[in-house]
Amino acid sequence: MTSPAPPAPATLPLGDDALILSHRLGEWAGHAPVLEEEVALANIALDLLGQARALYAGLSDLLGSEDEIAFLREERAFRNCQLTEQPNGDFAHTIVRQLFFSTYQQPLFAQLSPVLPLAAKAVRETAYHRDHAEQWTLRLGDGTEESHTRTQRAADTLWRYTGELFQPVEGLEVDWPGLAEEWHASIGDVFARAGLTVPAGPSEGAWSAGAGRQGLHTEPFGLLLAEMQHLHRSHPGAAW
Amino acid sequence: MTPVTSPPRGRAAGADGPPDGSGPGLEAEDVQAAFDAAVAADERIEPRDWMPDTYRSTLVRQIAQHAHSEIIGMQPEANWITRAPSLRRKAILMAKVQDEAGHGLYLYGAAETLGTSRDELLDKLHAGRQKYSSIFNYPTLTWADVGAIGWLVDGAAITNQVPLCRCSYGPYARAMVRICKEESFHQRQGYELLLALTRGTEAQRAMAQDAVDRWWWPSLMMFGPPDDESSHSAQSMAWKIKRHSNDELRQRFVDICVPQAEALGVTLPDPELRWNEERGHWDFGAIDWQEFREVLKGNGPCNEQRLHRRRTAHENGAWVREAAAAHAAKHTATHATGHTADHAADRTAADRDDRVEPAAAGPAQPNTAPDTAPDTAPDGAGAPSASRSTRSRA
């Protein structure tokens, strides 16, 4: 890609996506269904946190230190998509959220990596996250009646947060329609193999469509920020 | 990993021999003598070797309790992941809690080499029939508790566990080599976390002191009851499962901590702490063994909460495990259960090296090096996780 580096704020949504989804995955610690998944979910959370920190580092001239960016912004200043802030729900809900997100993030990073302050490693990481989510979607979709029901319900619930992913982010040179097409093809394929139905409902909320990228979030997000930011904010200026 | 590093010795008659039973069987006295000689010569007992039933059951009990401690021990620290006050600390803490899950995996794996499955051990934990370290029945009330746990609890664990790297049972010893390297990394990170607080604001200093006040005595209890009351010690020492007495290790720990506390700028909550020139050790006050027994009995501040959370996670995960098993049963070996999970576990330590920054200014861990001499690290030394600790210590 020969385009110049995108203007700095354009990468903020990508950093916020990574930070917020990492935070959600961190909530699983000690709750995972099997010990191997304690390790796997923590891996993904750590990868995403590393990506967020790298992206924030590239914004320090404009927005300050990584901790100022993460802990001192108000809710409306966050640009993550609403999908990433959705509560964990059960394991199927977490897996489908990850599948939807990683199937988006991996080709996005692949397209943007030459101009992002991310090592090629980040693209490899997202490929692994995507593989992990796909494998589990296949197991859960095809496993038992209960796992199938739970996974289908997760897909139906989360579907409305997927349309936002393909709203162009100003300053990022991406083939957005192509990205959306690739995403739908991939999800369709995984769902078919898992015996799941691609939801038919709208992929955007009637009121809040595309809003995370403009700083409009869902109710659970305020609680997430309250928890994440409270200690840092309770000690203004302290170093940790 | 190579599970067996030496040819099996003294196999029980027929037990592992050719199916027709014509193998060179050994008489009962011979296998016992071979076992005793191996232990006396500081050789490793391996899974296929003959071993006394009580040796096996003692090991299973100890390894299970250790494995359970690793996974229950995730809870008090996971309590602070979502509130970590900086992104750097958040990454370090998530990686630490993940390491503890990894330690659980190694240890349940070591128990499996003795013929006891992870499921069986987890069932016993959930039923309250096997214990975990009582230290995790204390609550983490402030952020400084994360530092105090790293410094004191991981520190006490290292003091306890470094000698286990020379334990007579091979798989346990090798697991401990890997674990001790990571624990010493945790200990340095905890120390460094506290150091940032004691060099910080008034409120941060107070937070650090309060945490040390609450964690000091429970940490001393981690070495177990005094020697004259310790029921399993003598036999375990004879078998070289255990190498030092509880009181010896406790003294070693106190001697290490006193100068570190001074360097940190915190006071240890014991007015009787003073240097004894004659003994060449620090004297310390009497431990409240009544509290120890109460917590052990289940009356600690968090016993119920910890076990409840563990059971709930397990119960909530039942449908996931069933689904994975059902899916695997429908497909060929290439889709075996846990494939992705194994892949994830393999990837952890190897790929994470560059993710977590090294602790800047942790204390040296003087007791780690001598006991993890080369002979104790046949295959553990090749563990990818080792390189992370090594690199960060550099």
Ligand SMILES: [Fe+2]
């Ligand atoms: Fe551990």
Ligand SMILES: [Fe+2]
């Ligand atoms: Fe540890």
